Structure formats: structure tokens, C-alpha cells
Amino acid sequence: DSGVTQTPKHLITATGQRVTLRCSPRSGDLSVYWYQQSLDQGLQFLIQYYNGEERAKGNILERFSAQQFPDLHSELNLSSLELGDSALYFCASSALNTEAFFGQGTRLTVV
Amino acid sequence: EDQVTQSPEALRLQEGESSSLNCSYTVSGLRGLFWYRQDPGKGPEFLFTLYSAGEEKEKERLKATLTKKESFLHITAPKPEDSATYLCAVQALRYGGSQGNLIFGKGTKLSVKP
Numbered sequence: 001d002s003g004v005t006q007t008p009k010h011l012i013t014a015t016g017q018r019v020t021l022r023c024s025p026r027s028g029d030l031s032v033y034w035y036q037q038s039l040d041q042g043l044q045f046l047i048q049y050y051n052g053e054e055r056a057k058g059n060i061l062e063r064f065s066a067q068q069f070p071d072l073h074s075e076l077n078l079s080s081l082e083l084g085d086s087a088l089y090f091c092a093s094s095a096l097n098t099e100a101f102f103g104q105g106t107r108l109t110v111v
Numbered sequence: 112e113d114q115v116t117q118s119p120e121a122l123r124l125q126e127g128e129s130s131s132l133n134c135s136y137t138v139s140g141l142r143g144l145f146w147y148r149q150d151p152g153k154g155p156e157f158l159f160t161l162y163s164a165g166e167e168k169e170k171e172r173l174k175a176t177l178t179k180k181e182s183f184l185h186i187t188a189p190k191p192e193d194s195a196t197y198l199c200a201v202q203a204l205r206y207g208g209s210q211g212n213l214i215f216g217k218g219t220k221l222s223v224k225p
Binding site for chain 2: 002004033035042043045048056058088090092097099100101102103104105107
């Protein structure tokens, strides 16, 4: 158990809908990262937060947004969903200058 | 642009047959190189961090090494339970010394047959 908790584990939704994925980092970790993993793309970096502030953005679509709350948990919001958004979404957390630990992911299926 | 390339894409070994996985990287200022293991449908599991050329880390049947351009994950006498996808990632130094995000390779899928 990495100590990073993601909910829900599975999510099935229709095209055009909006969903929210939740991540609770390891105790004491201030950095949260979101990654998308699809079969042909590997792990793609979406966005990073550090202590509530956005720190870096990767190839995150405008339909996607995230935030980190004062208690350090983070949410990834995906809207106007398309079939191609079906993937595993991972959250990772790290302390300053240490390795990142990943949650077990949320499997999103858009039908 | 920071980039990570792993080879081979897939590797099939017999139990006990040692081999190596390669990770080539280009990064503007390396803070660290990371190896993860990922089982199907699960999150990546941290294995090693390497910070400078010449560094080596070991854990059970795995040994990771680092040069200025690549890293190797050596697997000695593998067992079927070592079957997984092994991911390599680099993290760049940002201005002010803060850490950047992890940039991953596509992984090597290892299958070990009994």
C-alpha cells in the first residue's frame, strides 16, 4: 500500500458528461501529480500541484481541470467527455525532493 | 525536450535466465532517474532512485545502474513473480532547485516463464 488513495476505482459514464476523480496524498506530502495512462500512450503527465498551487502543466486538455484543497487532497475534473478519454488516471504524491508514490488509479470508461 | 526511451518493448525470459532492460534519456539537468514496476491494472510501484552517474542500487534480484545517458535494470535469476512492466522515469531540476514532474518511458513488459 503506497498510502495514496484514489476514488472511485472504476467509473463508467456517457459521452458529454462530467466526472470528478479524487486523490488523497500520503500523509505529509505536499506535491500531487496527475497522470493519464492509455494503452498506446504510456503514462502522460497532466498537472502538478504543490501545497495548493499549480506548479506545472503537461498535455492537459482544456476540458480537464484540477485543484488541490487546503487539506492537500486533490480533484481532477473531466468534462464534455469523449470516447478517447477512456483511460486509467493515476494520482501520485511526493514530499520535497523525494520519490513519487502512486495510487491504484481510477479506470474511466466513456461509452 | 526531455525524453525517455526504453528497450526492448517486451522481453520473454525463462526462469533463472538473467538479462538487462535499457532506459536511454535526455534531460536538461537531471535531478533523478526512477524505476517503477507496474502490474496490470495497478499503480506503478516505486523501486529505485538514482541521482548521479556511477550510482548503483540493488533490491533482491534487481540492480539498477546509471550513466550520463542511460540506465540499466539488471535482473538476476528471475522468477515468474518478477513478470510485470518496468517503467523508467526522469525528473528534471527546475529553476531555484525545485523538482519537476516525472517523464516516463513506455516501459518494458517482462514475462518470466517457469
